[in-house]
Amino acid sequence: MMIYLAGLVGFLLALTAEARVGDSSNVPFCSETEQCLLFNETCKTECFEVRHYDSAKLVSATERSWTMWMALMRSFRRLYAYISGDNEDGVRVQMVSPVIIKMENKTTFTKEYTMSFVLPAEHQANAPKPADDDVIIEELTDVTVYVKTFGGWMNGWSINRNVGSLSSCLKSAGAKFNEEYYYVTGYNSPMTTKNRHNEVWFVAVGEPKCSSKN
Template sequence: MYNVTCKADTYEARHYGSSTWVTTKVKSCSMDYACYIAFKRLYKYICGENEAGKTIEMTAPVVVKVGEEKWFWEEQEYEMSFLLPRDCQANPPKPTNDEVFIERMPAFDVYVRSYGGWMFSMSDSHQNGELMYDLMKNRAPFIPDCHFGVGYNSPNVMLDRHNEVWVIAEGKPVCYGP
C-alpha cells in the first residue's frame, strides 16, 4: 500500500498509491465527538448500509482529516475515512446514507510520526505539533493547513495500540537537516 521514501530520527516519509475510501464529514467543536459520530456512520456502511446490502471487511487504517486548529468553542469540520478492502477498490457499493460518500484518493506523499496509546484530540494535537516542529527543523516542505490522525487498532484493543500523524509533503520529501 505504501513505500517508505526516507527516514529521519522521529519520522519517516511515505508514498501512497491511489486508493478508494468511504468517507463522511462531521462538524463539531470536539475532534473526539466528531470521530464518535463519523465512526458510527462508516461502520453502518460496512455492516450493510449500502445499496448492495453487502457486509464489507473492516480494514486499517482509519484516517481523520483535521483542519487548522481553532479555539475550543469554534466548530470545525472533521473528515473520517475507512480504507476499502481490495475487493471493493474498483467498484464499491454506493452508500445509502447521504452523509457517507465514496472517495478516490490520488497518490500522495506524507510525513509520518508514529505513537502508541489512544488517538484523542490532545494526543493527536501534541504529536502533530512535534512532527511539524521536526519538519521545520529539517526544512522539509509540507502543507501546514491540515493533518491526518490515523488509527490502526479496533476500539476493542486496549494495549499496544498504534497510531500515526500524517502531514502532506509538498514536493519531494526530506528526511535530513539542512
C-alpha cells in the same frame, strides 16, 4: 496484437491498483485486519518517516463540531452502518486498517473532521453505493506524507502533542508541507489495550526532505 497488449496493460494496472490495499502481513503493525493500506517507505529520520501511498478508494463521512469526539462518533456510526450492509447492494464490507481522520489545522470554535475507512481490494474498482447521502466514496490520491508514530490511546492531547512535534521536526529540517490540515490514523480496535499504533501525517509539498540518519 494491439488489443492483446491493451488488455494486458489494463490487467496489470488493475493488479497494481489492488496491490496497494492488500495482505496485512506486509505491514508489521497492521495485525487486526486481513487487509491494510500498503505503502512504500522512502526514508526515515530520527523524528519522522517519509511514505508514498498510491491512490486508494475510501468511504468517508464529514462532520463539523466544536468537539472532536462528537464529530468522530457521528461519522463512525455512519461508516459502520455502511460496512454492515447499509449500501445499495446490501453487502457487508470487510474492515481495512487504518482508520483515517482528516482534521483542519486551525484554531476555531468549530472544525471539520472527515473519518474514512479504506475499502478492501475487492471493492476498490467498484464500491457499493452508500444508502446514506452523508456517506461518500472518495479517493485518497497518490500522495507522499511525513509520518510520526505514537502509541497509547488517541485523544486530543496526544494528537496535538504529536502534530506539534512533527511540525517542529519538519520545519527544523526545512521540509515543505501542507499546514492547512493533517491526518490522524489508527490501527487498533477500541478493545486493544496494549501495543497500540497511531500516526499523524502531513502531506509533503514538492520533493520530500529526507536524511540518511536513522
